[in-house]
Amino acid sequence: MCSSRCLHKTAVRGLLIVLLAAGLSACGGGGGGSSPPARSVALAWEANRESGVNRAGGGYRVSISGQPTVDVPYTSGSAAPTSTTVSLQPGSYTVTVLAYAALDAQGGVTGSGSVSAPSQSITVNVP
Amino acid sequence: MRALLRSIIAIAALAGVALTLLNQVAAVSFEPVGPGAYVAGEVLVKFKPVYSAQDRTVTIASRGHAVHADLNQPGLVQVKVGGGQTMEQVLAAYQNDPSVEYAQPNYIYRTTAVPNDTQYGQLWAFKNTGQTVTNALTQPPSSTIYSTNNPGAPGNDMGIEKAWDHITDCSSVVVAVVDTGVKYDQEDLAANMWSGGPSYPNHGYDFVNNDNDPKDFDGHGTHVAGIIGASGNNLQGTTGVCWKASIMAVRVIDATGSGTTANIVQGINFAVSHGAKVINMSLGGGGGFDAALSDAITNAQTHDVVIVVAAGNDGVNNDAIPTYPCNFTQSNLICVAALDQNYALATFSNYGATSVDVGAPGTNILSAWAGTNAVISDPLTSGLGWTFATTTSGGWAFGTVSVGGTSTPSLLDPPTYSSGQYNNSTDDRAYKAFDLTGVNVAVWQVSAAINVVNGDYFRTRYSSAGGNPFPGGTLVSENTGVATFPSIRAAEFDISGCISASCSLGFQLQSDAALTDRGVAITRFAINTLTFSTTSYNTINGTSMATPEAVGLAAMLRAYNPQYTFADAVNAITKGGRATASLAGKTTTGKAIDAMSSLAYINPPTGLTATVQ
Numbered sequence: 001m002c003s004s005r006c007l008h009k010t011a012v013r014g015l016l017i018v019l020l021a022a023g024l025s026a027c028g029g030g031g032g033g034s035s036p037p038a039r040s041v042a043l044a045w046e047a048n049r050e051s052g053v054n055r056a057g058g059g060y061r062v063s064i065s066g067q068p069t070v071d072v073p074y075t076s077g078s079a080a081p082t083s084t085t086v087s088l089q090p091g092s093y094t095v096t097v098l099a100y101a102a103l104d105a106q107g108g109v110t111g112s113g114s115v116s117a118p119s120q121s122i123t124v125n126v127p
Numbered sequence: 128m129r130a131l132l133r134s135i136i137a138i139a140a141l142a143g144v145a146l147t148l149l150n151q152v153a154a155v156s157f158e159p160v161g162p163g164a165y166v167a168g169e170v171l172v173k174f175k176p177v178y179s180a181q182d183r184t185v186t187i188a189s190r191g192h193a194v195h196a197d198l199n200q201p202g203l204v205q206v207k208v209g210g211g212q213t214m215e216q217v218l219a220a221y222q223n224d225p226s227v228e229y230a231q232p233n234y235i236y237r238t239t240a241v242p243n244d245t246q247y248g249q250l251w252a253f254k255n256t257g258q259t260v261t262n263a264l265t266q267p268p269s270s271t272i273y274s275t276n277n278p279g280a281p282g283n284d285m286g287i288e289k290a291w292d293h294i295t296d297c298s299s300v301v302v303a304v305v306d307t308g309v310k311y312d313q314e315d316l317a318a319n320m321w322s323g324g325p326s327y328p329n330h331g332y333d334f335v336n337n338d339n340d341p342k343d344f345d346g347h348g349t350h351v352a353g354i355i356g357a358s359g360n361n362l363q364g365t366t367g368v369c370w371k372a373s374i375m376a377v378r379v380i381d382a383t384g385s386g387t388t389a390n391i392v393q394g395i396n397f398a399v400s401h402g403a404k405v406i407n408m409s410l411g412g413g414g415g416f417d418a419a420l421s422d423a424i425t426n427a428q429t430h431d432v433v434i435v436v437a438a439g440n441d442g443v444n445n446d447a448i449p450t451y452p453c454n455f456t457q458s459n460l461i462c463v464a465a466l467d468q469n470y471a472l473a474t475f476s477n478y479g480a481t482s483v484d485v486g487a488p489g490t491n492i493l494s495a496w497a498g499t500n501a502v503i504s505d506p507l508t509s510g511l512g513w514t515f516a517t518t519t520s521g522g523w524a525f526g527t528v529s530v531g532g533t534s535t536p537s538l539l540d541p542p543t544y545s546s547g548q549y550n551n552s553t554d555d556r557a558y559k560a561f562d563l564t565g566v567n568v569a570v571w572q573v574s575a576a577i578n579v580v581n582g583d584y585f586r587t588r589y590s591s592a593g594g595n596p597f598p599g600g601t602l603v604s605e606n607t608g609v610a611t612f613p614s615i616r617a618a619e620f621d622i623s624g625c626i627s628a629s630c631s632l633g634f635q636l637q638s639d640a641a642l643t644d645r646g647v648a649i650t651r652f653a654i655n656t657l658t659f660s661t662t663s664y665n666t667i668n669g670t671s672m673a674t675p676e677a678v679g680l681a682a683m684l685r686a687y688n689p690q691y692t693f694a695d696a697v698n699a700i701t702k703g704g705r706a707t708a709s710l711a712g713k714t715t716t717g718k719a720i721d722a723m724s725s726l727a728y729i730n731p732p733t734g735l736t737a738t739v740q
Binding site: 039040041042043044045046048049050051052053060085095096097098099100101103104105106107114115116117118119120121122124125126127 | 289290292293687688689690691692695703723724726727728729730731732733734735736737738739740
């Protein structure tokens with residue numbers, strides 16, 4: 001039969017066991033803890049054939065649901081880039097791309113320019 | 128340290144002076160920034176005279192901006208503003224500064240490309256100023272001016288001038304005019320014809336006469352070619368949609384305005400195989416769905432060629448009464464209706480909500496022509512110059528018949544046409560000689576009601592030697608077993624082979640001993656002549672004129688965007704046009720072609736893919 005000291009030790013051990021179990025539970029994956037890593041997603045499309053898209057002031061804009069628009073401007077060479085890589089958390093995303101150029105329907109080149117309608121959308125599932 | 132302190136004090140004093148002056152003057156208000164192109168990241172600021180250059184520099188620097196240039200105009204400074212603020216915010220800040228007289232964007236001005244061609248002011252399709260369009264030439268047929276909405280409303284045009292700021296030279300794109308030929312030495316076309324090399328020295332081919340000289344014996348093809356690519360800015364004549372062009376002449380229609388499937392198919396295939404990327408076909412009709420013509424259009428599509436065709440001039444709905452090639456459905460085909468100067472649908476223009484695609488100006492269109500026209504018209508009221516002969520009795524004689532309720536002078540066989548029949552076993556002839564000296568083309572126009580039984584004949588002949596064209600002359604037409612009365616049928620015959628000082632034209636009714644019929648009533652007799660000239664122009668109407676405007680635009684788009692496919696060009700034209708009320712429900716797009724908006728149109732990207740790595 002335990003004495004009061006024995007009872008105290010038993011209580012302390014039980015408390016430690018409870019605390020340890022709670023800690024394990026908290027770390028065991030029931031929520032909380034570290035997130036799954038983001039994945040790189042390579043997006044690509046066919047080049048537009050408008051000369052304005054493929055010169056200074058032209059390029060593409062990629063729209064990804066829930067994400068900031070990604071601008072892919074013309075920089076140099078014969079054509080604007082037709083690909084970009086983004087980092088996305090696991091989930092499902094709707095993606096479209098549109099093309100733009102500096103020339104507008106009023107004949108100017110430094111206003112808002114012209115933009116195309118968006119491409120057909122695709123769904124990207126990031127596991 | 129003391130020097131630094133003195134500098135600080137001096138600057139503070141300067142600022143204090145500036146601050147004092149700022150407090151003395153109230154801010155002014157300005158107009159908001161309107162539409163218009165301006166240089167991004169720059170403003171022009173006009174400071175009041177009392178502020179020195181140093182004051183201006185301090186004020187500008189205090190806003191985080193920098194002086195780019197003093198513009199040698201008192202107080203006017205070009206300022207670089209950097210990023211982080213909108214133009215409206217920047218201007219508002221300067222506008223509220225009491226040291227500033229005004230602030231504005233650094234606007235961009237462009238040269239507005241207006242060609243110096245002498246007749247440009249008549250080209251309402253390119254620039255509608257509300258001008259009244261008049262006849263270019265005093266030549267028959269008269270009254271070709273479409274009077275409805277002439278003048279029209281300013282602004283109702285193709286918007287071509289803004290496009291010309293960006294491109295006027297379409298010569299990298301070969302355009303084929305599949306038509307009556309082209310007067311390729313016309314003064315406004317000669318420099319813009321396709322170079323076919325030694326094999327095709329006359330810039331194309333003639334499938335009517337099957338030779339390599341596609342000279343225009345009518346004028347229609349020349350007019351079309353001029354709309355597409357008459358030399359622009361050359362101080363003469365008109366201009367085309369393209370100031371510089373490469374026009375291939377493909378003759379498939381003869382001097383009477385008729386062509387065959389065989390000729391047109393050959394013409395399309397010639398154009399495709401010799402590098403044309405746009406084809407104009409201002410023609411229509413046929414007998415229904417033309418499979419051979421459809422195959423030729425499909426072949427052109429396979430070779431990345433845009434084909435633009437006319438909707439037709441019967442004022443009908445092509446959806447209900449198909450007309451080809453307009454009603455073909457290939458995706459490289461654009462069918463064009465005609466608009467007047469108020470952008471109303473021209474009364475003669477066909478339309479179709481599912482078959483006609485766009486509209487373009489098609490009334491009172493001035494362009495190049497092949498020469499000078501004239502008409503020799505016989506009144507059919509007098510025997511002067513006519514010779515009549517018969518082997519029986521009666522035969523040919525002048526009289527009248529009712530045409531559309533109007534008593535019309537006519538040449539009749541028998542004389543009792545209204546109540547009798549022609550004789551059995553008769554050979555009745557009537558002929559007259561005409562002086563056609565000096566003309567290059569002669570087309571004989573005859574309107575007649577013809578009722579002859581099978582085995583009896585109504586013939587027309589000509590002889591360039593004058594006298595009796597029966598026998599020995601050239602047979603022009605022969606009819607047997609027909610009964611057209613009460614309908615009057617019109618026919619045209621190319622009698623250029625009769626051109627001489629005494630061209631004899633004649634009619635013959637010859638019958639056997641069996642049955643007879645009512646006979647023949649000639650209600651119109653005319654000779655339409657063309658004398659070639661390199662300096663002729665004409666003003667005419669039709670969906671034929673609207674079509675080459677879209678053709679020129681297609682060439683312009685493909686020249687501006689060298690990688691363009693036929694589909695890109697068709698999209699830019701049909702999706703980049705201008706919504707027009709008169710075309711809503713009458714065309715697939717409800718739009719008139721608009722050059723600048725088509726030039727700025729961007730096709731949606733395709734082929735989007737994603738790869739998770």
